[in-house]
């Protein structure tokens with residue numbers, strides 16, 4: 001077979017196209033943050049969920065006791081601890097407060113959803129409801145230091161290339177859930193604003 005100038009030109013074109021495609025692929029990859037930073041974002045989402053998973057226990061306890069979903073004095077008490085822990089960890093206090101207020105709101109969304117459903121169903125009180133003061137609130141308090149550490153990481157990630165894109169992509173999947181989608185969105189908003 002003879003190679004005409006046309007063959008050479010076609011081959012050259014194909015090489016250039018393949019090289020451009022490879023380059024585009026590399027660029028997409030390099031816009032992802034480093035693996036350990038992706039893991040830090042995933043850890044934060046996991047912690048948000050761990051906190052949200054406590055909300056149904058709070059809802060059960062309040063369903064039986066008739067206590068209001070909204071407990072402003074308890075929120076104020078948590079925010080005091082948050083402010084002092086944030087200061088110790090070098091996390092911006094306003095950011096930490098804003099983040100925790102979003103977690104409270106997300107928890108209340110889950111609780112309201114459940115109470116509305118139980119009202120519609122005419123639900124009787126639960127057998128063996130969890131103890132709010134002795135069990136449930138201490139579980140939430142144990143998550144606070146881990147969340148402050150995760151906030152510290154988020155502040156660092158605000159300067160890492162690709163971190164905000166990765167968070168947005170993860171947030172899109174995370175908020176797609178039928179039951180937890182809306183509260184997760186509420187809980188994530190301060191992070192999306194920050195990154």
Ligand SMILES: C=C(O[C@@H]1C=C(C(=O)O)C=C[C@H]1O)C(=O)O
Nearest residue numbers: 058069070071074075103104107
């Ligand atoms: C979880 C509770 O319900 C609400 C949500 C809070 C929270 O997420 O920590 C705190 C107080 C309440 O407004 C609770 O009463 O403990």
